[in-house]
Amino acid sequence: xxxxxxxxxxxxxxxxxxRLGSQSASAQASTSQATQAPAxxxxxxxxxxxxxxxxxxxxxxxxxxxxxxxxxxxxxxxxEFAEGTRIKAWGYNGTTPGPTLEAxxxxxxxxxxxxxLQEPTTVHWHGLILPFGMDGVAGLTQRAIPPGESWVYExxxxxxxxxxxHPHSDEMLQMAMGMMGMFIIHxxxxxxxxxxxxxxxxxxxxxxxxxxxxRPDPSVxxxxxxxxxxxxxxxxxxxxxxxxxxxxxxxxxxLSMMNHPMHMHGVQFDVTGSDGGRWPQAQWRKEVxxxxxxxxxxxxEFTAIAxxxxxxxxxxxxxxxxxxxxxxxxxxxxxxxLERQIRQMIPGYMAMGEHGMSxxxxxxxxxxxxxxxxxxxMMGGQGAFGPMEMxxxxxxxxxxxxxDGNNDPGWFEPPQGTQAYRVNSVPEDxxx
Amino acid sequence: xxxxALALFLVLPALVSCGTTGTNLLSQDSQFDDMRQTLQQxxxxxxxxxxxxxxxxxDDASLRLHNPAQAQALALRQSPAIRSILASQGIADADYRxxxxxxxxxxxxxxxxxxxxxxxxxxxxxxxxxxxWLTLPMRRQLAGAEHAQARSRAxxxxxxxxxxxxxxxxxxxAARHISQQHQQTAEAARLNAELAARLSEAGNLSELERLHYxxxxxxxxxxxxxxxxxxxxxxxxLKRGLGLDIAAPLEIPDQLPDIADSALSAGALRTLLQDSxxxxxxxxxxxxxxxxxxxxxxxxxxxxxxxxxxxxxxGMSDIGVGLITEREPDGSRASGFELDLSLLVFDRxxxxxxxxxAHQAQLSADEAALELAITYQLQTxxxxxxxxxxxxxxxxxxxxxxxxxxxxxxxxxYNFMLTGPFELIEAKQQELDTVLRYINTLESYWLxxxxxxxxxxxxxxxxxxxxxxSAPPPGPAMNPTPRAADTHQEHHHD
Numbered sequence: 052x053x054x055x056x057x058x059x060x061x062x063x064x065x066x067x068x069x070r071l072g073s074q075s076a077s078a079q080a081s082t083s084q085a086t087q088a089p090a091x092x093x094x095x096x097x098x099x100x101x102x103x104x105x106x107x108x109x110x111x112x113x114x115x116x117x118x119x120x121x122x123x124x125x126x127x128x129x130x131e132f133a134e135g136t137r138i139k140a141w142g143y144n145g146t147t148p149g150p151t152l153e154a155x156x157x158x159x160x161x162x163x164x165x166x167x168l169q170e171p172t173t174v175h176w177h178g179l180i181l182p183f184g185m186d187g188v189a190g191l192t193q194r195a196i197p198p199g200e201s202w203v204y205e206x207x208x209x210x211x212x213x214x215x216x217h218p219h220s221d222e223m224l225q226m227a228m229g230m231m232g233m234f235i236i237h238x239x240x241x242x243x244x245x246x247x248x249x250x251x252x253x254x255x256x257x258x259x260x261x262x263x264x265x266r267p268d269p270s271v272x273x274x275x276x277x278x279x280x281x282x283x284x285x286x287x288x289x290x291x292x293x294x295x296x297x298x299x300x301x302x303x304x305x306l307s308m309m310n311h312p313m314h315m316h317g318v319q320f321d322v323t324g325s326d327g328g329r330w331p332q333a334q335w336r337k338e339v340x341x342x343x344x345x346x347x348x349x350x351x352e353f354t355a356i357a358x359x360x361x362x363x364x365x366x367x368x369x370x371x372x373x374x375x376x377x378x379x380x381x382x383x384x385x386x387x388x389l390e391r392q393i394r395q396m397i398p399g400y401m402a403m404g405e406h407g408m409s410x411x412x413x414x415x416x417x418x419x420x421x422x423x424x425x426x427x428x429m430m431g432g433q434g435a436f437g438p439m440e441m442x443x444x445x446x447x448x449x450x451x452x453x454x455d456g457n458n459d460p461g462w463f464e465p466p467q468g469t470q471a472y473r474v475n476s477v478p479e480d481x482x483x
Numbered sequence: 484x485x486x487x488a489l490a491l492f493l494v495l496p497a498l499v500s501c502g503t504t505g506t507n508l509l510s511q512d513s514q515f516d517d518m519r520q521t522l523q524q525x526x527x528x529x530x531x532x533x534x535x536x537x538x539x540x541x542d543d544a545s546l547r548l549h550n551p552a553q554a555q556a557l558a559l560r561q562s563p564a565i566r567s568i569l570a571s572q573g574i575a576d577a578d579y580r581x582x583x584x585x586x587x588x589x590x591x592x593x594x595x596x597x598x599x600x601x602x603x604x605x606x607x608x609x610x611x612x613x614x615x616w617l618t619l620p621m622r623r624q625l626a627g628a629e630h631a632q633a634r635s636r637a638x639x640x641x642x643x644x645x646x647x648x649x650x651x652x653x654x655x656x657a658a659r660h661i662s663q664q665h666q667q668t669a670e671a672a673r674l675n676a677e678l679a680a681r682l683s684e685a686g687n688l689s690e691l692e693r694l695h696y697x698x699x700x701x702x703x704x705x706x707x708x709x710x711x712x713x714x715x716x717x718x719x720x721l722k723r724g725l726g727l728d729i730a731a732p733l734e735i736p737d738q739l740p741d742i743a744d745s746a747l748s749a750g751a752l753r754t755l756l757q758d759s760x761x762x763x764x765x766x767x768x769x770x771x772x773x774x775x776x777x778x779x780x781x782x783x784x785x786x787x788x789x790x791x792x793x794x795x796x797x798g799m800s801d802i803g804v805g806l807i808t809e810r811e812p813d814g815s816r817a818s819g820f821e822l823d824l825s826l827l828v829f830d831r832x833x834x835x836x837x838x839x840x841a842h843q844a845q846l847s848a849d850e851a852a853l854e855l856a857i858t859y860q861l862q863t864x865x866x867x868x869x870x871x872x873x874x875x876x877x878x879x880x881x882x883x884x885x886x887x888x889x890x891x892x893x894x895x896x897y898n899f900m901l902t903g904p905f906e907l908i909e910a911k912q913q914e915l916d917t918v919l920r921y922i923n924t925l926e927s928y929w930l931x932x933x934x935x936x937x938x939x940x941x942x943x944x945x946x947x948x949x950x951x952x953s954a955p956p957p958g959p960a961m962n963p964t965p966r967a968a969d970t971h972q973e974h975h976h977d
Contacts, residue, residue: 262901263892375896378903380687389681393674393904396667397911399894400904411900422899423892429900 099237102153102250102302105289105446106281110150118159118205121152123174125196125218125230126167132258132277133287136427139266140229140282141168147229147282148254149216156211156239162204164196168225171195174204175219176234177306177346178326181206189220196220211238212328213302213348215254227269229282231256231306238329245323245332245352248297253280255343255364255444257307262373262423272308274376277427278369278443285370285445286432290459291362293355295452301362303341304348311369311444314340315351317360324350340365355450359434359463364444372427372442381405412438435462545732551933554652554725555645561726562648568640575633582626586615589805602812608821610805614796621792628785635781639774644724646937650930651717651724653739657926658710658717660738664919665707669700671912675905676700696905739925742875745932746944749876751951752869756862765939765946766861770854772940779850783843790839793832857938864935871928878921886914 102109112119123143130140130147143149154160166172173195175187185206189195196202214234218225233252256279259271280288293299300323303313321335326348343349363370381404386393390402401420403411408430414420415428416438422428432439451460548554559565589610596603615622679696682688722733755761770776805821893910896902935943 262896262899373899373901375901375903378900379682379905380685381682381904382687383685384681384687386678386681389674389677393678393908396671396674397890397894397907400897400907402904403900408900414898420898421895423895423901426899426901 098239098241099155100247100250102151102233102235102252104148104151104233104252104281105291106283106287107146107148107252108150109153110144112154115161118161119154120161120163122163122165123149123216123232124165124167125172125174128229130229130282131287132260132279132282132284133427136260136277136284136425137265138258138260138425141225142229142282143232147231148256149230149232151233151235151252152216153235153237154208155237156208158208158236160204160206160208163201164204165201166196166198169198171197171220172218172225172230173220174216176204176206177215177217178212178348179206179214179234179236180209187219208236210328211236212324212326213252213304213350214326215304215306215348217306224269226306227259227267227271229256229258229267233302233304235302242329245298247300247352249291249293249299249355251291251299251301253301253303254282255280255303255305255307255311255313256282257309260373260425262426265425275308276373278307278364278371280444280446284372284427284443285363285441286439288446290359290447290449292454292457292460293448293450294454295355295357295450297355297450299353299355299448301351301448302348303343303351305343305345308345309366309369310342310344312340312342312365313349313351313362313444314365315353315360315362315448317356317358317448317450318353320351320353322349323352355448357450357452357463358465360448360450362446362448363441368443370441370443370445371429372431374429382407409438409440412440435464545734546727547734548652549736551649551652554721555648557727558645558648558725562644562724563726565641565644565726568637568644572634572637575630575637578633579626579630582629583623585619586612589803597812600812602814604812605810606807607809608805608807610803610821610823612802613804614802617802618792618795621788621795625785625788625792628781628788631781632778632785635774635778639778642774642937642940646933648721648724649933649936651721652735653926653929653933655714655717655721656736656739657922657929658714659735660922661919661926662707662710662714663737664915664922665703665710668912668915668919669703669707671908671915672696672700672703675908678904678908739922739929742872742879742925742928745872745928746948747868747872747932748948748951749869749872751947752865752872754950755947756865756869761950762862765943766854766858768942768946769857769861769939772942773857773938774940776850776853776857779846779853783846783850786839786843786846790836790843793836793839796832860938861935864931864938867931868928868935871924871931875921875924875928878917878924882917883914883921886910886917890914 110121110123112121114120124145125141125143126145128140128142128145128147129137130142131137140147152160152162162174164172164174171189173187173189173193176185184192185204186192187204193202214236215231216234217231231254233254235250235252257275258277258279259268259274260266260276261268262276277284283289291299291301301315301320304326305311319337319339320341322330322338322341323332323335324330329350338351341349341351368374381402384402384405386402386405390400393402394400401414403414412428412430415422415431416433427442430438430440430442432441432445449460449463451463454460546557548557589608591606591608591610593606594603595606676693676696676699679688679693683690683693718733718735719729721735722729722731725733727733755765803821803823805823806818807821808816808818810816890907890910890913893902893907897904897907932944
């Protein structure tokens, strides 16, 4: 995992810290870390606050003759969504999503792309205004990069905003396999009136990892098994850390196959930008849920308030892990003696769902219901007060008055008198 | 006593397949010494003196037959059809004795009185068939050959009858086994239908879907009822074959023996089918033991003797010599000899001998045709057995475990709400269907096995087993083999 020092080195303009050709540690590099996302505040050396990619990293670069040089390596990676589910994915520089590219409007960038896959690929710089021949569309703007070859994309960043990159060669499969990343371009002129203290990059995706399998199924169009933020599912998604009163920006890109209404608890955020760049303040709007369309990005900004606030897709199936889509509804069905009879024929059978699905996590957590190999239970996660019964595109924004570096502050303790509590009876005159 | 000896001769080969006879039975008649030695060499169980497994039970207890050998032993004791076959040998025995006797001498007396005379003329004669005397050894041989024919015919009938008992026994066990499997399948379908009904009552399932599960359940229930009826019919057929009263209580195993309990391993069968010398040896043994072949050979032998007799008779049906004495009315006496024969003018017996020779030729052709048929039938049966062995082995060792694994994995998916309870129960039904296919294959196997044993006069299993030292000893062990029916389930309840 990248540390703060590496991040600053990699992000600081003019600091030649990363040797070109410093490639991923291994083609099978693991991305199993589920640690807190390192927060980085703006420094005097930078005109912007470096972006933080939870569960990921920012790609280092070096300066050569005034050009920022990056190196992306397309390759197979061993990826873990959460403990218990690993797959053979494809990504960049050992991870999915690939490392975040970060630059400043007006920069000249030179991006080396090495193809270590067994099939051709390209990189399309999604939403960037650039010369036709740099757009990375196989067969249209260039010949696809054959396996084993390295090609260069070079262009000047004429815009700012939250962008993405992904293959445009065998695109359906390569994206389904996890090849994508964020490309953040900071404006050359910073908005001094709304200085960002914390800047996070989240990339949404969906995966068809059928129960018991180890490789994504690219042919699936709707019934996906896993819904991820930065290719992780809850509870393995690193929380976003901030301090009370800080201005936080959450950049969300969507390269999945569905739109995602991303809902944030605890605040009304401003929608301040997109892949079209940072919007004029007059165009900002207050929201608590913002739909991030397929192929779109949105910047959500807010002032942090103490608490552990969920940030999640509001399509409730997207906050679940693998689940059946054609199950009979068992709610309200008392199987009674029938359950015993079925168990007699199929030892281990247990009637489920008579009173809802909440019991599912209890059974799973108790460890007496074994599931298929390499498959996450539909719901999970333990909070301070019990099971959270979540999965998929769900994470937390943990805000404290004072953070201890990047360490997880633990569970938020509601101040006295600010938490829901139990009553013995409800006054009769309360209308219902 | 000839009848008893014959009965033993007929019964013993059948008991070889059972391995349940005793030495006391084998030592009753020296004319079966060669067979006794062969049988004891083939089946050590012949010395175990355990003929009584199917002994008559106490009045209040059910008769228990643990294997087909016991069924055959009981049939020997009870079956009217078998008693009839054995009784027919009493007739053959008597005919044989009769045929070996010399014709009684003839005696005649006459008295004549001349008209008006007081005196009588008397005449006495004593005659004896010379030809009968002369051909007695030949006639005895002929009678012996005809007796052997009758014995072979009876042996054929008895073998068929006992083979039929063996087949009917396996069919009855299989029908019970199949019925039980249908019961489980019907129960699984019932559980699905009941679950559908509960879901429908809760408003979670449409009537159309509920009726679908109900319909499947109804059809499975009908299949079970039919299987039950077939099991009852099979049991009735077995009782009839055993000669039992239809109301007599009878218990048989619930499950067919596993293929591994057969002496005919796949390796041995394959060897036999690929090695022409071994196959020829089995063929020789089969033809030497099959009653119909022996019948034809005995028949040919009898015809040969008949031909020899016809030659010795020189076409004469009879030659008689006699002693004659006369008393004339005047009191004088005259005595002398008499010769009585037919003159070979027209019928010299040539067509009779030609007919006998034609019969001989016909029998030779029949024997060749039969041996050819046996060759093909034997090969076909061995092929069938090998195929059934491989099918059953695959079902037992691969298909059923695969279905069990699929059920376990489906349960895991059910646990994680990836699949529903209907699919889980259907996975169980798939497993049950596979077990049913296994049972059907086992039934086909054991019926084919029974047929082969009958067809080869109980020589096949001993011979084929000798080709595979690892095979279990020949004999119809009836140990139910739960391996195929065993299920390995993951228990999720603490």
